[in-house]
Amino acid sequence: MLIYPFILSLYPCICGGVDLFCIKNGFKYLNDEINSEPHLEEAVTQTKWLKQKVDHFNTTDQRNWKMRYFERLSYWKLNGPIYLFLGGESPASARWAETGIMYELAKETNGALYVSEHRYYGESRPLNGTDAEALKYLSARQALADNAYLLKYLKRFSNYKRSKVVVVGGSYSGNLAAWMKLLYPGLVDAAIASSGPILAKTDFYEYLEKVSDNYEQYGTKKCLRTIKKIFKRYDKLMQSSEGIKILKNEQNICEKCDMTVPENQYLFFSYKVGEFMSVSQYGTTERIKSHCKSLQNESIPRIPLEESARNNCTCYDFDEMIEGFYTEGNEWIISWMYQTCNELGLFATTSSDEQPFTNNMPLKFNIKMCHKLFGPDFDEERVNRGVAAVNDLYGALNPNVTNVVFSNGDLDPWSTLSILEDLSYDAPAIVIPRASHCRDLYSNRDGDIEEFKEARKDIKNLVKKWIGAKLET
Template structure:
């Protein structure tokens, strides 16, 4: 009965299995080809304690590139980089139109880019270098190496792309290194996921609104009813056995909270990936809990009379204790606000924050241009999680098509502005050198 109630109202939505955190399709697309390469990077960019280095993977394609053309640089997020390359068709299509090189850089501690190999998650002495700051430094180092080693890239403007956590990174790399990055597309980037920056109820309420829109009121009511039914059934041994068989659990259920947690993640995921066409997902992210316990701490709660999620409170102290018990670390919740500007982002330029309005993560993103008057905000109706970065599809809503065109025109503008500045810089450097020569000749 419970399962039937839930599944019945999910039929109008396109979905597949994913964990809650920032999913990507695992379907490979043979249309996108690339060379797989590696570069050396320091384990620690910001101290002199550890001088060790390790390899980070990156993917590159220069088939459409012409010398001086742009570099489209994807700031890899939490997963093997091939997955992102094969599911960011908009970047590939645009590279053909604008004669760009395409680079996808893997995030440290993901895929095969492991600083300590199989010991990378052994303890905090090993996983303590899993931070956004270190990853951004990796990416800038790679950009500098490419420009230094290949003369055809010397004057190339770099446009950063990213979706989800990768979108956060693309925004931050433009903020932190504007001398390296001409502009950035930050798609579905929850840059305000940190404690105190957004309503912890925002994710669950946006997910609820998505279900109301596509499933209707009865759908939401049935889901709300299911939570108490699960708890009631799970109070007895026979009830736990029934739930074990109903949800096809590998080991006998001992705590119904496990089922509730799983279904909550499942519902959040469905609203995230409600694409206008079928998409298969399967992505485990064992590294992400470590990251949330250090810097990506994300308060999640659920309340209100109309909410598809079970009632949930979030407490920083309890979360910190859990992190200490599990990983031996406690979150530094104030530092990311300092490092990544909190809500004092009014001076940033050349960034597009694009949000799908049915994506729950949009509640933790920048959705109002008043916060970023010199940047661009695009709120895309009927769009799910970073749909604008995916391969253009005949089923795409007009809102997504329009958003991609805005992004394209902004990128063209950034490229032109960067090239003008580059030429002016060369001109003034030439004058400076000439004056120095005259002074020398005396």
Template sequence: MKLSSASVRLAALLLLAVIVVASGKSIDKIRRLPPGIERMFTRKDGIRPPKGYVSQSPRTVEGRFTSRVNHFDPQNRDTFEFNYLHNDQYYRQGGPLFIVVGGHYPVNPYFMENSHFRDVAALEGAWLATNEHRYFGESYPTEDLSTENLRFMRTEQVLFDLIEWIDFLKREVMGDPNARVILHGVGYGGSLATWARQRFPNIIDGAWGSSAPVRATTNFEEFAVEVGNIIRERGSDQCYNRIFQAFHTAENLIDAGRTEMISEMFNTCDPVDTDNPLEVELFFFAMMFSLEAAMVEDYDIENIGRVCDALTDDEFGTGLEALSAFLLDRYADTRECFDLSFENFIRYLTDVDINAPANVEFGLRQAGYQDCTEFGYFEMTTSPDQPFGTKVTYDLFLAECQAAYGDWLSKDVVYEGVRLTNFHFGATDPRITNVLYTNGELDPLRAVSITEYTNLLANARVTPGAFIGQDIQSISGMDSEELLETKHMAEQYITTWLGSPISPFRK
């Protein structure tokens, strides 16, 4: 079973920073944190396109669209260009426009060429297209990523980029200003798709959001809870208990001042400074996501069972011994020690260069700005119903937001940004028609998505046994009966939104 880690996740700034250190670019080996954590950053984007994917269709064409830097200031006439791709391979005269909404990554043709949405487009005779999100890839409205320039990194600006581009495609590319429009996205792209339908029902005829986080929250404690449930489901209760024991033992040792034991067991570059609460929180957050990254490597959920086999090996007498041995072995080739310096860690978040590897590859600073000002999704360990201890709190994420973007980001400002996002888009009660929300039962993003919804030509479905983004893949003989039902549901709703089907080959 394939999965993403969620971004939302699909995250939070700490996660984002760990990503950069994990990537190993322009960073000495001795100062690297474990690799693979970028998988966790992509939680809000669901499944990302495969790295290095090159278009397989000669009909996929590149384009550039000119958009306003600020859609809401008539006195500001500044413009920028963003990338897009389109493909008319399946188009039949009078057919609709199918859009794969881009997220926090450079534009990529993968989902336009390889997905269930593509298959439905072929049946409907649709023109396919996908866009590049502002501030990603080669689509920058400003010369750098200073806090001042990031003020245009707002969901409302992104939606107007999308809508004005769609109007251009219909008129200038398709030559059909009356073409119907269906949006689709996974993770954050799915959120944008459903929000666009909500805001522009006269332009968007329907939207399918897969694993779409729509409820912003400062405390995304459900993420750790859901991961714990997945460990029980796909690993074992014994594995869950081992992890629980390891994290709580480490907490007790640190609280008792036994930091030398922790530093030795986990090979930290410097002793854990118990007088620095941010460093303590960083240690536990890094341990949690290092473990989770190993479990979801290559989006393969079967890795959970393999990791659990290692953690429950009889060779180790305690959970802490098992966890430290596993992480040391797992990341031995990529780091010589574990760097827990908050100052070193935060400097990668403060790089305003649009060409910095962390910003190019992972969108570190630009996506982090949205977390701090609009979405939150700070993955804390405040719930008792998860195995990763209790040390990761709001203090760490607030400190990161302030260090990266300025002290103006007070607790009240962050809370207000999250509140307004939910107020503007309705969170889990958007009162929207012609929309479908799909989630996997084993998807941590499910907690901030919509799992039950009834409105006119609208629905929500949770697929038993599925993880994030499985429902967007083409129908396969490997699909479970439940997953097949979800894919058929998506096709049926899209067909209904469009009215009478164009294709004479529909079953």
């Protein structure tokens, strides 16, 4: 539910001069969906603030800022566990304390519910600004230290002295859950790491390979061949002025948009590929098959007219893609871009031949975006250094952890960077058939396949076993 630009999905929606940038980012998508869940009872979650250090690793830096978090104590009883949902790459949502697997665990074990907001997202901003200097204190390690301080602060209260601590996260915050258990084993007793791309990687070509596999396995018989044909045609039309004229007419692209510019072509292909990415990352096998049928019924797939109307567009302008980030309220997007450029990589590219989308989303455009956003130091070598440092610090696909459950849906392209086999008896992996990104974090719904329900039950029982609570039968 990870990632691009999580990327947790770089999926731009461009309208009339690049005034709108829609990035289907994993944690943002999760929060939007959890916020749409029906309210089963009156909300009793409180907003709290905690003073944090700007730099936890510099004893001479005494600057502070206020971190936002949410608290719910409706079900807590003395010595009950503390559950902390770790904020990820978007503003945090109190709804994680009101529905979902963590809420159910707290209700069943008399636990206290907390949700933290990640530094530099939402209202939790150590420093203002969107340049590299302002964002230099944005990292997973600093965010983990923020959450560790929050837990230590809570444990100071006598009522929590004997409380076990469980951290929960999905997508990038799934990484954080596992890494909290790694760096703070004496503080954290158990962790749920859902759909976390534990392996940092610059060129994340496996993402689109998985998308291709999904459409081949669950789509209609000729679907993959149809997709290849569509994108080869796009690629061919881009090669000539006459072809670009045809493409502009078909796709309702603004006349002033110069589609000979490589960056604009990259943005067009990102948009078109994004539709397939979204279905794979958040959809179902039925949605994949339905998407395939729609492709076969339409000889020239176009940008949907209803989307154009919704965005108040008369045409689509794939132009000046960097400037599109600088719209009011998009600070969290810049923050996530900084994390991908500085330490995580996770750039979904078309560099593999095992995908049908042609090679029009190469790594160089992601690196160019890093360069333009954060300065000339952010070249490919800089990104690779950051990725290597993260993998060295946290152990890549072999973190030395116990009492962590790694869960993934086997449709999810992010699972290709996650842990899919047990690391040990106390660090198991659960792979949910026909499931997408972070679906296990929600409560059971009507229509959920049995594999979802069983996986959620297994995850809860693992946590209960690790904290000494009564298991669900």
